[in-house]
Amino acid sequence: MKVLKFGGTSVGSAENINKVLDILKLESPSTQTVVVVSAIGGITNKLIRASQKACDGKASYEDDFIEISSIHHKVVEELFLKEKDSDTIKKLVNAKLNELKQLLDGIFLINEISPKTSDKLLSFGELLSSTIIYHTLLSRSFNAEFKNAQELIITDDNFTNANVDFELTNLNIDLCFKRNKADITVLPGFIAKSVHKESTTLGRGGSDYSAAILAAALNATQLQIWTDVSGMYTTNPKLVKQAKPIKELSYQEAIELSHFGAKVLYPPTVLPVLQKEISLAIKNTFEPKALGTTITHNSANDGLPVKGISNIDRIALMTLQGNGMVGVPGFSKRLFETLAQEKINIILITQSSSEHSICFGIKDEDADQAQTAIDGAFEYEIALNKLEPIIVETDLSIIALIGDKMKNHQGISGRMFSTLGKNNVNIRAIAQGASERNISAVIAKADVKKALNSLHETFFEVKTKQINLFITGVGNVGERLLNQIKQQHSYVKKHLKLNLRVVGLSNSRTMLIDDDGIKLEDWKTQLDQGQRASLQGFLDYATQLNLRNSVFIDITANSEVAQIYPDYLRQSISVIACNKIACSGKLQYYKSLKALSLKYNAAFLFETNVGAGLPVIDTLNHLITSGDRINEIQAVLSGSLNFVFNNFNATTAFHDVVKQAKEEGYTEPDPRIDLSGVDVARKILILARESGYELELEDVSLENFLTKNAMDASSVEDFFKTLIEDEGHYQALYHSAVNHNAQLKFVAEFKNGKAKVGLREIAKGHPFYNLEGKDNIVMFYTELYPEQPMIIKGAGAGADVTASGLFADIIRIANN
Missing domain, CATH: 3.30.2130.10 (VC0802-like)
Structure with missing residues (x-):
């Protein structure tokens, strides 16, 4: 024998009740079946609301009664399409509804409702639903019988949460089913009667409890609880989209999960079947073929310690x-x-x-x-x-x-x-x-x-770790980074077990947030239609979403963005900075960011500050971590300046080369930022600080090779005019290098705690001499590399390589 309990959603409409009948066609032929049903979904709450209004003397309780009546009438009309089948059930339903109305009228007249009256009132929900389902079974030629659970389950007088007298209850159930030969027996759940013949209810989870009592008394082979979910889940599926049904649980595991918030099962429900070691299955009425969850004395050894x-x-x-x-x-x-x-x-x-x-x-x-x-x-x-x-x-x-x-x-x-x-x-x-x-x-x-x-x-989900990205600055480099994330998504997920999701995007005008992840196929269109951009608003969204493994990525050159890093770090949101302002600003601010990173266990990475995609800072950090000490750094750190001086010669105007570098994206929109040497000064400062030295930007000696006219130009257009006017100055620099059999390189140096940057004539044979195109080169002289330096060399400018460096920082954080 099996006991099947159907919850309120399972019997919430005629359509759903027909699904219940389909399930019974599959379950009942092989064995006798006991069917326990809850009230139609929402009816219990409506009964409580109507009774409270009546108790408060509000005549609007009648509106609630009308709503309750219409719900039951609608179900009956949709289930019983033939007039001859519907006459009997309509009379029974109307009789019950009339009783309910009289009871509500009485509560309204005396403005009082006792626990005893409340239990009698609430019993109507289950009595109505079970009556409707029983007569539906008869109309569909099922061999069915109806039994009022109040005649079987006997309790004390603790109304609203009655205690079962199991000796009397088990005796009643045994006698009843010895005489019962029907294939299906329908009973209302939740309700019972006291030893003094008064209506009582079994409290929270009462219908499940009724079914468990019957299953235990009948030594059923299984108790099935049919609801609107496919079993008990690994966690709350409303909060965790990756949650999945648990195939098997032990009684103790099910009780623990139920106690700690799993709403599918109420702990006392398990106790009667636990004592008899009867298996319990939780199934989905709307997906009857789904496996659901089976609860037994011992769950299967599936290798998972946490269920x-x-x-x-x-x-x-x-x-x-x-x-x-x-x-x-x-x-x-x-x-x-x-x-x-x-x-x-x-x-x-x-x-x-x-x-x-x-x-x-x-x-x-x-x-x-x-x-x-x-x-x-x-x-x-x-x-x-x-x-x-x-x-x-x-x-x-x-x-x-x-x-x-x-x-x-x-x-x-x-x-x-x-x-x-x-x-x-x-x-x-x-x-x-x-x-x-x-x-x-x-x-x-x-x-x-x-x-x-x-x-x-x-x-x-140990095979896949989700990383949630909030990116501000989606210009040239930002666009390339998004393309890389899109292009490499499958590879990274398959080979590195990382799921990269872009949750937030922002530029100077608009911002876009999507908790489910932004679709990168049309991110530009989505961002254009986003809300007005706000640095604080972007931070607020990242904080409120409170997603695991969150990373904020700054791909701007904006000082205001750099000042908001501490607020992200305090929320344990890691920060990746392409923006050099934070790390080359005031020493105290740089040190505070490092401290916050450690305190809140949030990474602060800025590899692209120096060398774009080259692993300069990462290599330096490994040297320091290993116990090595940096004695001297020599470097060409500007891919744009290297490009300019590699292409400048006696037949090519300096103006034209700078113009070309700007058009190909090797310089900032204002080339003076690159040509002034300030950008290189910031880079060597960052390397010095990462080496353990405490310097400010003003401590870096900057030797400028531009003319005063160029530096004083009021606009980029005027700046380019000065390059034409002062061509002789730049040609003189070039010819001096040629005469000394040397190449012009803009060099950064750090030695004996001092840093300087400036244009140098590099002699033939020096590692910098043959540095081509937009390449960077960094030479670390350390205690372990005192004479032959460690050299890092490669492309140090360009949107693609910078985006690649940002991508590498994302992977570093993800693998931490």
């Missing part, structure tokens, strides 16, 4: 502490007795080994009551300063890892806390039972989504 991740919201954390507790017995007893007297349930408990404090979690709504009661109970000790007044923290949640096999696997808690720490999820309290079936942590409610997603990724 699910659950959470409870609206938690208050309360802490009783004080030196007067240490070594004094009885504090815990008094504390918990005080809470018990107030009927406050404790969800989580943890205590310090020093006995200096006891910490426990309760529901938010109980916090004020608990605080008053505890401070009153310990008033004497508080007055003597032996105890502090109870400390209350609200707006918290509990997250829990659950699994029978966790105790046999080392490092589960370590992975859990490491994952949360990397995502800046602060843990307020921890509890773990001796069975090691549950590891619980109290966190801020605002961090729940991020915590569940990151933990789910760690324990159920």
Whole structure:
């Protein structure tokens, strides 16, 4: 024999009831089937609302009654298309509805509703739905019988949450089904009768409980709970899109998951079938072929130590502490007795080994009551300063890892806390039972989504790590980076197990945010239609979304953007800076960014500040980490200046070469930024700082080769005019180098704690002499490389290589 329970959504309409009948066609032929049904979806809440209005003397309760009636009439009309089939059921439904109306009228007249009356009122929902379904089965030629559960399940007089008398109940069920030969027996769930023949209800999850009681009494082969989801999930699918149904669970795992927020199952439901070791299946009425979740005495050994991740919201954390507790017995007893007297349930408990404090979690709504009661109970000790007044923290949640096999696997808690720490999820309290079936942590409610997603990724999606990118500055380099992310997405996901998602885009005019990830096929169109750009607004979105593994990427040269890095780092959002302003600005600001990066476990990378896509800073950091020390740096760090001087000669005007460099994207829109040498000065400053030296930009000696006319030009157009006018000056520089059998290179140097940049004549045979095109070269002289330097050489300018350097920084962060 099987017991099938169908919830409110499963019987919420004629269409859904027909789905139930299809399921019964498959289930009932092989064995006798007991069908337990809830009220039609939403009816219980409507009954409560109508009764409250009636109790308050509001005549509008009649409107609610009309709505309840019309819902049932509509279901009947759609199920019973033939007049001869519908007469009987219509009379029965109308009779029940008339009884309900009389009861509501009575509540309205006396303006009062007792728990006993409430139970009688609520019983109408299940009685109506079960009656309709039973007669539908008869009309479709099923061999069916109806039995009122109130005749079988006997309880005490604890109305609204009655306790079952199992001795009488089991006897009634046994006698009933010994005589019952029908293939299908339909019963209403949730409702029962007291030993004094009064209507009672079984409380929260009552219909599931009714089904479990019947299954246990009948020694059923299985209890099936049919609902609107395909079983119990690895975590809340509303918060974690990658959540998936769990194929098998043990009773204990199911109870733990249910207790910690899995709404599919209410813990007491499991107890009757647990005692009889009857398997329980949770199935989806709307996807009957889906496997669902099977709950048995022992779940299958599928190799996964963690079966699910659950959470409870609206938690208050309360802490009783004080030196007067240490070594004094009885504090815990008094504390918990005080809470018990107030009927406050404790969800989580943890205590310090020093006995200096006891910490426990309760529901938010109980916090004020608990605080008053505890401070009153310990008033004497508080007055003597032996105890502090109870400390209350609200707006918290509990997250829990659950699994029978966790105790046999080392490092589960370590992975859990490491994952949360990397995502800046602060843990307020921890509890773990001796069975090691549950590891619980109290966190801020605002961090729940991020915590569940990151933990789910760690324990159920270890093959793929999601990286969420917020990019500001989508000009030439930004566009190339987006193209690289799009082009390499599949490769990175397959080979590096990384899922790169662009969640935010911004330029100087508009910004675009999409929690599901921006489709890069038409990002320009989407961004054009985005909202007005705002640096603070972009930050606010990144903070509010609170996504795991978030990265902010600055591809601008804007000082205001550089000043907002600390706000990202404080939210544990990593920062990648193509913008050199932050790292070459004030030393104190640079050092503060480094400190924030460490404090909030958020990476701060800026590889493209020097050498575009060349691994200059990364190599330097590896040298320092290995214990090496930088003694001297010599470098050509401007791809644009190298391009200019490689193409400038006696027959080619300096003006024309600079113009070409600008048009091909090797210089900034204002070439003076490159030609003035300030950009190179910033780069050598960054390398000096990364080498451990404390310098400011003004400490870098800058030897300018441009004429005064060029530097004083009021516009880019005027600047180019000066290049024509002063061609003789630039030709003189060129001919001097030729006469000395040398090449012109703009060189950055750092030695003995001092840095300088300027145009140099490089003699033949020097590593810089044959540096071609837009290439950069950096030579590190260190204690390990004192005579033959470590050399890094390659393309140091251009949108593609700069984008490549940014992409490499993203991968570095992702692999951390």
